[in-house]
Amino acid sequence: MTQNLLNVSELEISFKTESGTVTAVAGVSFALQQGETLGIVGESGCGKSVTSLSLMRLLPNPPGRISGGRIELNGRNLLELSEREMRDVRGNAISMIFQEPMTSLNPVFTIGRQIDEAILLHKSVSKREARALTIEILKKVGIPRPEQIAKDYPHQLSGGMRQRVMIAMALVCEPQLLIADEPTTALDVTIQAQILDLMDRLKRETGTSILLITHDLGVVAEMCDRVLVMYAGQVVEEASAEALFAEPKHPYTVGLLNSIPHADRKADRLPSIAGSVPSLTEMPNGCRFAPRCPVAIAKCHQQNPALVQVTEQHKARCWLAQEGGEARV
Amino acid sequence: MLVYIGRRLVGMVPILLVVAVVIFMFLHLIPGDPARLIAGTEASLQDVENVRQSLGLDLPIWKQFWLFFSRAIQGDFGMSYRTHQPVFAMISERFWPTLELAFWSMIWAIVAGLALGVVAATRRGKWADNLAMFGSVTGISMPSFWLGLLLIELFAVQLGWLPSGGSGGFKYVILPAITLGSGVAAVIARFTRNSLLETLREDYVRTARAKGARERVVVWSHALRNALIPVVTMTGLQFGFLLGGSVVVEAVFTWPGMGRLLIDAVNFRDYPVIQAEMLLFALEFMVINMVVDVLYAVLNPQIRLDR
């Protein structure tokens, strides 16, 4: 068995709120191999963004806190590193791009200066060499006239261009892992496709692993090798992308899939999942999805199932799936 | 940029004109006959009439204003009622000391204010933050004349380190500058803290952290640079406060500036001096506001002045 690049085990993240401490992410485990793209899918508030931030140890604290588990990169537990050691990891071994390209670049510095900074932090090169690398990476992410753009300020660029800049900044130090938190959500549809293509191409060229956080199953289908479905702070299903789309095992996944518009399926209206995500202060005792689940049985309301292997490619957190029952609605 | 400055200068003219009118009306707003006031209570009717004619007070009001205004532009504000010297000479001698005091006060206010504000913001909710913010509100509530007296008592009377008043070298300016600048420092500290807390929540700060930048760089370079944009505007407004406050502080430290001249002028009803001082203070204030606007644009690349 090859060694995993990233191993996350039993990650627990809690938040302090007015009404006490709540657990936003409970016992999330997953692994990521070299060169693999793993998608984390879920509705907003399911804990996927919190999980991705905690991999970088960038969770705003307070109120957030990693209250348990391990995050191992090449076998080294990131949670045990000093802040100084962690700084060497950030932007170097692990990079991140965010949802909002409009606000993720510093408005008072030029594009070039911001990418230079990332280089100078992790490589011992002169400023001049850094700028040369900056221009090179800008060219690589498809920015026209990179010498000129490097001197521009973020507000002079479009959203798509800014996201390209963010990708350039993230990849300039050749990270082993790129975390992309909803990288295309804020962009126009045509630009979305371009950015996804760019990420895919760069991944092939550099062998970087990607952790893709999204709520969009279409993006997952296009990009990911494996998928993690999260609901209310827990992983409810984990499978290869093929298996997930072909044979979803968890009713929640089924619901998500049904709510994607299909060109070949005629329907008057898109089915949606009834109800809403339970608040973190009022988690149900049984399966967290049970109150909204169309096929829930009595057991579902009493006991939360564990995430178990159902087939070779597939894990699910569902009583029905474990008993070999059909999860299809 | 130059075009913008030019346009702002032109834009100042109407306000300055109105301010000049208001200041001119000054003499005519005072209850009673200005000529009688100037000549004094014991003057004969003939004396009063002479004063009226020599000062042009018998002319129609618009002509009087024109005379006042055209002379003011040339720096001629008439003669002081009190010392019978040209007002211009009296003020120009007092102008630089006031500017010097304001300058050092501002330096102190900016250094102390920024440091306190950053410390408070980066230790939000901790005792250092609470202490800094309580210090700040105390600074705002502190009467400057009292602070001045306390500083004199401590550093001049008890310790004997610094002079208690007057002017001379740099050591004379230290206590007045601290006194005058502390209130402004308090405001800057508060404002910097709040502005910095806001920018520290911005996405680009997270980006900087995700790059692996040190927290010090994140705060002092990425966040503070953005946080300063509103702080600059506010600091400019505070400069006006400082000019006003210098009147009080100059009185405490017997500093030979425009402020003390103004107090004497008000006490002696020396109207030409009051008029000239008010006009000059207003002008200074407007120029400062313009400089602040330009600085704002320099700090914020999203503003294009020449457009």
Add this chain to the structure above:
Amino acid sequence: MSQTQVPVGTASVSKKASVDSPWRRFIRRFRRQRLGMVALGVVALLLLLMAIGPAISPFDPTEPDYDAVMEVPSAKHWFGTDDFGRDIFSRVLNGTRISLAVGLCSVFGGALIGMFFGLTAGYYGGKYDGLVMRACDVLFAFPGILLAIAIIAILGPGLPNVVIAVAVFSVPIFIRIVRGETLALKNKTYIEAARATGLRDREIIWRHLFPGTISVVLVYLTMRIGSAILIAASLSFLGMGAQPPTPEWGAMLSSGRDYLTTAPHVAMFPGLAILVTCLGFNLLGDALRDALDRKLTD
């Protein structure tokens, strides 16, 4: 980051929003601020002293006693005596009434005038609005205390004139705030609905816009009282306000400064009184602002 906090925020808000009126939320948020509660206590005590101070003062604040000149603080004279042998404690106590009266009158006066022009300028807009704003610009051209000094120069020294001067000084500030609030409110649907039902301008302003701006005005009012008291004391310190032997804090400080080396307590206590009073109003204003949870500039 906004995304990560969504679940937590919605969880707590959705639970409480249903039982909380804005007013109760305000009270709850205010009571959580310890410093604000202390400030409220200080202000309440000051208002009490304003009412009963002269009645409980142990000595006549203006009666000289040449046998007890410049005594240091003792059991008899808690704050010592001044150059005329007057009891400083009694003078500070009586000064509370003067300083608070000056501060309250000038700020309330300034706020009333400011609200009138701010509401009308914001509501009617157009040339009238432009005129009001230009007038503000002219008043703003005199920085800080200078406007007050200019007014004293016209009206002459004395406490009533100080009240007028400080009031005029506050007017443009209130005009700006109220006008801004009015502009924000004007386009709200309920104002348009009121207009559609044929309500007269005066009624819309009085019944709908005025209540909408009042909370912000109250916060500013509280914060301005502190600075009004400071400016009034400064004017008296400069000899332009209260005249001796009136027990006004600024004037007391002014006469006390001559004895700084020999009897520092003479200047000490009036200054402390000004500081505590301003601190009380400023902290109370801050707490009110935070409890109101509105973004207001300093």
